[in-house]
Amino acid sequence: MTNSDISTAASVSAGTPALLEAYSGRRPERLPVWFMRQAGRSLPEYKEVRAGTEMLDACLTPELAAEITCQPVRRHGVDAAILFSDIVVPLRLAGIDVEIVPGVGPVIADPVRTPADVARLTAHEPGDHAPIAAAVRAVTDELGTGDGPGDTPLIGFGGAPFTLAAYLVEGRPSRDHLAARALMHADPAAWDRLLTWTADLTGAFLAAQVDAGVRAVQLFDSWAGSLSVDDYTARAAPYSARALDHVADRVPRVSFGTGTSELLTVMAGHAEVVGVDHRLRLDVANERLGGEVPLQGNIDPALLTAPWEVLERHVRAVVEAGRAAPGHVVNLGHGVPPTTDPAVLTRIVELVHSL
Amino acid sequence: MTNSDISTAASVSAGTPALLEAYSGRRPERLPVWFMRQAGRSLPEYKEVRAGTEMLDACLTPELAAEITCQPVRRHGVDAAILFSDIVVPLRLAGIDVEIVPGVGPVIADPVRTPADVARLTAHEPGDHAPIAAAVRAVTDELGTGDGPGDTPLIGFGGAPFTLAAYLVEGRPSRDHLAARALMHADPAAWDRLLTWTADLTGAFLAAQVDAGVRAVQLFDSWAGSLSVDDYTARAAPYSARALDHVADRVPRVSFGTGTSELLTVMAGHAEVVGVDHRLRLDVANERLGGEVPLQGNIDPALLTAPWEVLERHVRAVVEAGRAAPGHVVNLGHGVPPTTDPAVLTRIVELVHSL
Numbered sequence: 001m002t003n004s005d006i007s008t009a010a011s012v013s014a015g016t017p018a019l020l021e022a023y024s025g026r027r028p029e030r031l032p033v034w035f036m037r038q039a040g041r042s043l044p045e046y047k048e049v050r051a052g053t054e055m056l057d058a059c060l061t062p063e064l065a066a067e068i069t070c071q072p073v074r075r076h077g078v079d080a081a082i083l084f085s086d087i088v089v090p091l092r093l094a095g096i097d098v099e100i101v102p103g104v105g106p107v108i109a110d111p112v113r114t115p116a117d118v119a120r121l122t123a124h125e126p127g128d129h130a131p132i133a134a135a136v137r138a139v140t141d142e143l144g145t146g147d148g149p150g151d152t153p154l155i156g157f158g159g160a161p162f163t164l165a166a167y168l169v170e171g172r173p174s175r176d177h178l179a180a181r182a183l184m185h186a187d188p189a190a191w192d193r194l195l196t197w198t199a200d201l202t203g204a205f206l207a208a209q210v211d212a213g214v215r216a217v218q219l220f221d222s223w224a225g226s227l228s229v230d231d232y233t234a235r236a237a238p239y240s241a242r243a244l245d246h247v248a249d250r251v252p253r254v255s256f257g258t259g260t261s262e263l264l265t266v267m268a269g270h271a272e273v274v275g276v277d278h279r280l281r282l283d284v285a286n287e288r289l290g291g292e293v294p295l296q297g298n299i300d301p302a303l304l305t306a307p308w309e310v311l312e313r314h315v316r317a318v319v320e321a322g323r324a325a326p327g328h329v330v331n332l333g334h335g336v337p338p339t340t341d342p343a344v345l346t347r348i349v350e351l352v353h354s355l
Numbered sequence: 356m357t358n359s360d361i362s363t364a365a366s367v368s369a370g371t372p373a374l375l376e377a378y379s380g381r382r383p384e385r386l387p388v389w390f391m392r393q394a395g396r397s398l399p400e401y402k403e404v405r406a407g408t409e410m411l412d413a414c415l416t417p418e419l420a421a422e423i424t425c426q427p428v429r430r431h432g433v434d435a436a437i438l439f440s441d442i443v444v445p446l447r448l449a450g451i452d453v454e455i456v457p458g459v460g461p462v463i464a465d466p467v468r469t470p471a472d473v474a475r476l477t478a479h480e481p482g483d484h485a486p487i488a489a490a491v492r493a494v495t496d497e498l499g500t501g502d503g504p505g506d507t508p509l510i511g512f513g514g515a516p517f518t519l520a521a522y523l524v525e526g527r528p529s530r531d532h533l534a535a536r537a538l539m540h541a542d543p544a545a546w547d548r549l550l551t552w553t554a555d556l557t558g559a560f561l562a563a564q565v566d567a568g569v570r571a572v573q574l575f576d577s578w579a580g581s582l583s584v585d586d587y588t589a590r591a592a593p594y595s596a597r598a599l600d601h602v603a604d605r606v607p608r609v610s611f612g613t614g615t616s617e618l619l620t621v622m623a624g625h626a627e628v629v630g631v632d633h634r635l636r637l638d639v640a641n642e643r644l645g646g647e648v649p650l651q652g653n654i655d656p657a658l659l660t661a662p663w664e665v666l667e668r669h670v671r672a673v674v675e676a677g678r679a680a681p682g683h684v685v686n687l688g689h690g691v692p693p694t695t696d697p698a699v700l701t702r703i704v705e706l707v708h709s710l
Contacts, residue, residue, distance in 0.1 A: 175530075178692055181657035185665050225614065228634045228655075259580065259614050262634070279583045279617070300583075302536035310540050337533055 015149040019080045022327040023216055023252035023273050025294050031319065031328065032079035033352040034155075035345055036256075037335030038072035039084040042342050045071050055100040059089045060131045066138035073143060073152050076346045077353075079329075080155050080216075081143055083136060083209060087159030087220060088167060090205040093127030104172060111171030113179065115190045121168065122197040129208035136212035146215035153216065156209035156247075160221030160257070161198040161239035162232075168194070177226050184235050195239040203246030210247045217247055218254040219271065225259020232263050241270035254296055258334055261285070268293045278302070278333030282321040294327030299348070301332050304340045308347070315348055319355050370504040374435045377682035378571055378607035378628050380649050386674065386683065387434035388707040389510075390700055391611075392690030393427035394439040397697050400426050410455040414444045415486045421493030428498060428507050431701045432708075434684075435510050435571075436498055438491060438564060442514025442575060443522060445560040448482030459527060466526030468534065470545045476523065477552040484563035491567035501570035508571065511564035511602075515576030515612070516553040516594035517587075523549070532581050539590050546590060554594040558601030565602045572602055573609040574626065580614020587618050596625035609651055613689055616640070623648045633657070633688030637676040649682030654703070656687050659695045663702070670703055674710050 021028035040046055046068055050058055058064050068084040088106045091098045097109035112121050136154065144151025166180040167173070184191045206217045219240055224232055244253045255267040256275030264285055267274050274293050276285045278300035285295060299318050303311045315330075322328035330352045336345065376383035395401055401423055405413055413419050423439040443461045446453045452464035467476050491509065499506025521535040522528070539546045561572045574595055582591055599608045610622040611630030619640055622629050629648050631640045633655035640650055654673050658666045670685075677683035685707045691700065 176656070176689065176692075178657045178660075181655070182660045185655075185658055185669070186661040226634075228636070230636070262616055279581075281583070281585070300536070300540075301531070302533045303540055305533075305537045306541040314540070334531065337531075 017079065017146055017149065017151055017153050019153050019329060020146065020215060020252070022329045023294055025326040027327065031330060031352050031355055033330035033349055034078040034080040034082065035332050035336050038076065038078060038345065039068045039082065040336070041338035042336050042340040043071055043075065055086060056089060056092050059085050060092070062131050062134035062138055065135040069135070069139050070142050075342060076349045078349055080153055081139055082155040082218065083139070083157045083214065085157040087164055090126065090201045093129065094124040094201060095127060096121070096124060106167050106172065108168055108171045112168045112194065113183070115187060118190045118194045122193055126201050126204040129205065132205065132208050133212035136209055136214055140213045145213060154214045156206050156214035156217035158202040158206045158217060158219050158243065160219045160224065161195045161202060161243055162236035163221050163223045164198040164202060165194050166223050177223055181226070184231065191235060196242065199239040199242035202243040206243065207246045210250050214251065216252045216254065218256055219244060221255065221257035224257035224263060229262045229266065233266050237266045237270060244270050256296070264288050275331065276333065282318065282328070283324050286325040291324065292326060295322060295325040296329040296331050298331070298333040301334050301337050304337065304344055311344070312351060315351055316355070319352065372434065372501055372504065372506055372508050374508050374684060375501065375570060375607070377684045378649055380681040382682065386685060386707050386710055388685035388704055389433040389435040389437065390687050390691050393431065393433060393700070394423045394437065395691070396693035397691045397695040398426055398430065410441060411444060411447050414440050415447070417486050417489035417493055420490040424490070424494045425497050430697060431704045433704055435508055436494055437510040437573065438494070438512045438569065440512040442519055445481065445556045448484065449479040449556060450482060451476070451479060461522050461527065463523055463526045467523045467549065468538070470542060473545045473549045477548055481556050481559040484560065487560065487563050488567035491564055491569055495568045500568060509569045511561050511569035511572035513557045513561045513572060513574050513598065515574045515579065516550045516557060516598055517591035518576050518578045519553040519557060520549050521578050532578055536581070539586065550594040551597065554597035557598040561598065562601045565605050569606065571607045571609065573611055574599060576610065576612035579612035579618060584617045584621065588621050592621045592625060599625050611651070619643050630686065631688065637673065637683070638679050641680040646679065647681060650677060650680040651684040651686050653686070653688040656689050656692050659692065659699055666699070667706060670706055671710070674707065
């Protein structure tokens, strides 16, 4: 599905939510805004409902995941919900021993380092997506299906194959992903098997969400920025494309990573929308993309704790820089830091909607 | 001092070490090579002499620092030594409570968050550089002054003001340096005071090394890649320039950071040589720099554990890509990982010298 196909589709009405208009490369009356990690750590109501439940258990408890997903929509009036999930949820569903250790991040019990490890891992089939589908349905029960002007569309969540593979190989978050990048070059065949598997795992996870009613999907490739453009193009992006192929022609697809200023055109090869982090101005990103790709981003999360006048100036500059793009969904350049005052996010939504 | 000044200086003889030839924008017969963090964790002889001594104490014990500095020259036959040190050594010398916690990195007892913190910190004067000067002299006693063909020049070490400030503000290594980047925008005056202080601290540290006999200096801005080009240009690079001004016209100056592909031309504004990490091909970097700046880099550290034929192909590609630049010093794109087999580094040196 190309953007022009979406633009001319008869099903698009004037009542389409602003998010989907912008993802389709149009300029809705209201500039849409949401925040990566809006469902989570910055909200007191989140801390309250999450208390006593481990992260991955919360993601897999449909009513809890749905409640958490809806909280920022109620509080901030953002233009989209994003399913409360984690990049490693599909691993847990597939029966891989993984847990999220507070203060550390995802920890894999048996890291994948050798061809034998890859063979052992890739014997796992994607698991039962019933709890994910149930969470999606519970969200759309509250927020609407995304077809009417009063609806708040729900975005599906998936981890990109490279970033997922990097967790599997490193066994935990790392700074340079050396072990993963070493495997990529040392054993291209094992790398291909591993990435094909993570691509189809994430692809099935996204397809289950689309089946259940999400109106867009976003692929999170948090660590793509550690790759050269050659490595990303040859050994990561093809698997992102494979993952997103599972939902092609069904919903708009967003590809996001950090430190990806050199990779944007490659990312646009597998997604209708490209997310940009705080490092690159949106007008420059738009120019690199030939002015043909709707953009999402890119308020610097570091400025969320700055005085309001500093933050306001920055948000206005982001909106201004985004005007050149064929569509713009305002977002942060990365996730909401846990220390963020939620009132600041609400104020940003009000500001963006006034512009 | 511009590169052409160095090139035409009467003091440059055919016997000048290859490193200094390349840093001066020429093409010596032998392609010079050294490795960031070559003095350290990958060497058994390093582990032996370091046993029982804390990192910062080792840096400040002249005979030990000199021994560690010389070890990789003896073992690998690299074309340069770099003073064994750490970005926070000048903080310790200035009386700031800092220690390097194994497995964590530098930890600052009292992080700098407020204007009052900045005032308290910047009241500290640079400390006594005698142990640094003694280490430099001990190294040049063994390796020569860098004036003859048999000498191995010693490179001075310094942390860039931004990265040093980021440690001071965060209190420890962090992923996104949010607190530092927040202060940068929230209180530009406090930021300016802090960065002016870190610049002069590093500048004095570098000048002490040049006084004692180093023949080049390298400024390590490990975290510059977290900044947009606008922020780097306005709020980080001017302080790198200020730090390096302390040794201007005395030795060639290398500016290095990771994830800096968008920042190279700004970096070239304050240094004669630019270091490039593994993310950007050297021919592309050279093009962005107008073909006028000697480059250093950029073997991907991830490939050090790959089979030799994979690594060899990569090293040859790096050398090939670097041929366009007016000078090229082969190096890694980042520091030697602790798990590296030192025999691999020796083999790279032999390969590079054969090309």
